[in-house]
Amino acid sequence: MKKILLLLAVCILAPVVIYATSANEGDAEETYDEDAFGPEAPIIWPQPVKAVIFTHATHTVEEEFDCESCHDDIFEMEAGAAEQGENFTMQAMYNGASCGACHDGETAFSAAAGGTPCHIGVRGHARLMAKESVSGEKPGH
Ligand code: HEC
Numbered sequence: 402m403k404k405i406l407l408l409l410a411v412c413i414l415a416p417v418v419i420y421a422t423s424a425n426e427g428d429a430e431e432t433y434d435e436d437a438f439g440p441e442a443p444i445i446w447p448q449p450v451k452a453v454i455f456t457h458a459t460h461t462v463e464e465e466f467d468c469e470s471c472h473d474d475i476f477e478m479e480a481g482a483a484e485q486g487e488n489f490t491m492q493a494m495y496n497g498a499s500c501g502a503c504h505d506g507e508t509a510f511s512a513a514a515g516g517t518p519c520h521i522g523v524r525g526h527a528r529l530m531a532k533e534s535v536s537g538e539k540p541g542h
Pocket residue numbers: 435436437438439440444455457460461466467468469470471472476477478479480481482483484541
């Protein structure tokens with residue numbers, strides 16, 4: 402009797418479990434998981450030059466860094482903190498501080514390389530701010 406009940410339970414539950422997991426997989430492709438990959442909105446620093454952009458997704462999803470690669474040794478989990486410190490200058494980065502810990506021409510493209518995608522300029526900043534306020538999303542900074 403117990404065996405039949407168990408069999409019955411498996412027959413009923415298996416499709417439910419399979420359905421639930423496949424539905425989850427579908428969701429994972431559409432919804433960005435901020436707990437797993439960090440904030441979705443880019444971090445934008447208007448200081449010391451206008452403006453520099455950092456996107457978690459390219460670093461955590463594409464490059465597969467874990468949070469500990471940056472937090473909290475290199476960066477605090479607080480947008481706008483870095484620009485308050487003395488390590489957020491190009492010279493400090495050439496010496497291996499902050500973004501320069503990786504952007505040294507070996508782990509990642511060098512911070513010293515011309516035309517890096519980090520600096521979006523005054524216009525890029527204005528464009529992003531306009532876009533963020535239209536979409537109602539608060540920019541990182
Ligand atoms: C490649 C480096 C890097 C990695 C990896 C990284 N972060 Fe960050 N994170 C940053 C930087 C840079 C900031 C902005 C810090 C600042 O402005 O001083 C930041 C800020 C944050 C913030 C604050 C955002 C806000 O609006 O105040 C959170 C939360 C955060 N990170 C979570 C995560 C989580 C969770 C992970 C792992 C899934 C992660 N980060 C991985 C670099 C990284």
